[in-house]
Every structure is written in structure tokens, then in C-alpha cells.
Amino acid sequence: MSNVEAIIFDLWQTLIFDNRELGRDRTRLRIEGASRVLSRAGYNFTYEHLRESFRNCYRICHAKHDIGEDYSFDEQVRIFINCIEDGLLKSLDQTYIDKINYHYAEAFFDFLPPVDPDALDLLNILNKEGYKIGLISNTGMTPGRLFRRYMEDLGILKFFDVLTFSDEVGLTKPSKEIFDITIEQLGVPRDKVVHVGDHIVNDVVGAHNADVRVILVGSAQGKEAIEKPEVHVDRLRDVQYALKILPEKY
Structure with missing residues (x-):
């Protein structure tokens, strides 16, 4: 475990x-x-x-x-x-x-991007289980302040302890530094942190650059030769299961 x-x-x-x-x-x-x-x-x-x-x-x-x-x-x-x-x-x-x-x-x-239907329930469960929850986003053409508004509208903003948006910190994934900033604000040792994302380079390589374990979500099968995550699941809802089988950080 x-x-x-x-x-x-x-x-x-x-x-x-x-x-x-x-x-x-x-x-x-x-x-x-x-x-x-x-x-x-x-x-x-x-x-x-x-x-x-x-x-x-x-x-x-x-x-x-x-x-x-x-x-x-x-x-x-x-x-x-x-x-x-x-x-x-x-x-x-x-x-x-x-x-x-x-x-x-x-x-x-x-033209809002739809939220994963399992996101609210998953975040609620993780919050009740006592996990600190953070977010790192490469914002693209939309400012972080609007993502906060949207997350508030979705009812998920309240679950996050730390939000790191690239346009606000001047850094993007996969840089180690954007992970370092977030981990420091969470106040948790990095060997007790896991990152959840869909992108082999931005999320898997980026988190590994910061010496953080990764749960990869979605259809990146076959691209793992670039950088292999600790656990790969098909859907966001499977993150709960992934946490149970995630290998220890040594």
C-alpha cells in the first residue's frame, strides 16, 4: 500500500x-x-x-x-x-x-470544456480521506483566474489546497520547478506525493523530473516507452484503486 x-x-x-x-x-x-x-x-x-x-x-x-x-x-x-x-x-x-x-x-x-463525470465524487472522497489536493495546469490561451471561476461553478474548487497555473508562476510542465513550487505549498514531503495526469511528457516526465510518482490516466497506451508511470489506469474514477497499488517511494 x-x-x-x-x-x-x-x-x-x-x-x-x-x-x-x-x-x-x-x-x-x-x-x-x-x-x-x-x-x-x-x-x-x-x-x-x-x-x-x-x-x-x-x-x-x-x-x-x-x-x-x-x-x-x-x-x-x-x-x-x-x-x-x-x-x-x-x-x-x-x-x-x-x-x-x-x-x-x-x-x-x-465554449466550456466538459468536466469528467467522476471528478466531483472522486475529489470529495479523497478530501474526506484526508489527502491534501493540488493542481498544476499549463493554462494555454485561458488565464488561471478563469479556471478558478469555472472550478467554483463546477463545485470542485473547494477541494483544492493549492492551485498552480502556468500563466501566474511563469513556468510550465514538464519543468521540475513548477512541481517544486506546488509541493512546497502543499507542505508534504515529495516521497508522499503522487501526480495524476494524462500526458506522458508534461505529467509523467515532469513529475519524475521532480522525483514524484505518477498515476497516468487515459489513452496513452503505447507511449509509455518514453517514460513509464508507476501506475496506468483507463479512467479518472480508477485513481482510488491506483492509490492502493501504487508502489512505495524509496
């Missing part, structure tokens, strides 16, 4: 599930919102131009993620504006920048 005192969860594709269609719809809303704001400010850019600017912003942010770091959400929006036209950020009134920021963020709530 494992000796676990704290469990850290991934968010995307572990507790909530996104897909390309939802992502495309959010992107469309972000671009349309920016277009309306810029039009009111006296700038007229085609949808295609704004879409390519958004893609360029994504590439810049992704390159940052590749070195284990992240931009704040406000920085990401400023990068997007600069990608539209050199000097645009300096010439825009802050009111318009704030409105673009708003549309960029709030698109998340127009």
Missing part, C-alpha cells in the same frame, strides 16, 4: 476535456472580439490577418513553453496585439487593450 499524503492533479484532459472544435470556436470568438474592438479604435484588419496574428502569437507562446516557461496572460494578449501590427500596442489606448484582453479570456466561458 502506498504512503501518500498529497495528490496533485493535471487539469486539461484529466479533470476537464477539451477538443479541437471547442478550441476553434474559442479562437474564432477571440478574433471576432478583437476585430470589433480594433474597428471601434479606427483600425480595420481582415479576419484572415487577425487569424494569422493569433497563430503567430501561439507559436511565440509555444516556444516559451518548450523551455519550461510561460508568459502571463496579459503578456500573451500584448504579444497578440503586437503580432497584428508593429507599434499597435503603443498606439492603442489602454481601454481598447483591456477590451481585447476581456474578449480573449472570456471566450473560454462561451
Whole structure:
């Protein structure tokens, strides 16, 4: 039986599930919102131009993620504006920048990723069993503050002792440092911590970089040659079982 005192969860594709269609719809809303704001400010850019600017912003942010770091959400929006036209950020009134920021963020709530149907029950059980519970998320195009709102709406925010969002700490998985920050805030020795996630690199490699055991959830079968988790289960609900068979940390 494992000796676990704290469990850290991934968010995307572990507790909530996104897909390309939802992502495309959010992107469309972000671009349309920016277009309306810029039009009111006296700038007229085609949808295609704004879409390519958004893609360029994504590439810049992704390159940052590749070195284990992240931009704040406000920085990401400023990068997007600069990608539209050199000097645009300096010439825009802050009111318009704030409105673009708003549309960029709030698109998340127009196309919400569904929560795993077993998440609420699982977190409730783990909380009652006395585990400390944390979360680490690479936030992507949505700020951590909106994830908190959504988690509150879902009724799961109350179960978390620590929330670590990449846009707020400037770090991304699989960097060791983002795990270190979370473990320190949980106040539990890392040999008593387990991480639960779906991604071989971000979650398994990342947790192992921080010397933390991993329960891999979902359809990553066959990719384990990259880095093998301590336990691999098919569904989130199976985490309870996985905790019982998780090998001790020596």
C-alpha cells in the first residue's frame, strides 16, 4: 500500500476535456472580439490577418513553453496585439487593450470544456480521506483566474489546497520547478506525493523530473516507452484503486 499524503492533479484532459472544435470556436470568438474592438479604435484588419496574428502569437507562446516557461496572460494578449501590427500596442489606448484582453479570456466561458463525470465524487472522497489536493495546469490561451471561476461553478474548487497555473508562476510542465513550487505549498514531503495526469511528457516526465510518482490516466497506451508511470489506469474514477497499488517511494 502506498504512503501518500498529497495528490496533485493535471487539469486539461484529466479533470476537464477539451477538443479541437471547442478550441476553434474559442479562437474564432477571440478574433471576432478583437476585430470589433480594433474597428471601434479606427483600425480595420481582415479576419484572415487577425487569424494569422493569433497563430503567430501561439507559436511565440509555444516556444516559451518548450523551455519550461510561460508568459502571463496579459503578456500573451500584448504579444497578440503586437503580432497584428508593429507599434499597435503603443498606439492603442489602454481601454481598447483591456477590451481585447476581456474578449480573449472570456471566450473560454462561451465554449466550456466538459468536466469528467467522476471528478466531483472522486475529489470529495479523497478530501474526506484526508489527502491534501493540488493542481498544476499549463493554462494555454485561458488565464488561471478563469479556471478558478469555472472550478467554483463546477463545485470542485473547494477541494483544492493549492492551485498552480502556468500563466501566474511563469513556468510550465514538464519543468521540475513548477512541481517544486506546488509541493512546497502543499507542505508534504515529495516521497508522499503522487501526480495524476494524462500526458506522458508534461505529467509523467515532469513529475519524475521532480522525483514524484505518477498515476497516468487515459489513452496513452503505447507511449509509455518514453517514460513509464508507476501506475496506468483507463479512467479518472480508477485513481482510488491506483492509490492502493501504487508502489512505495524509496
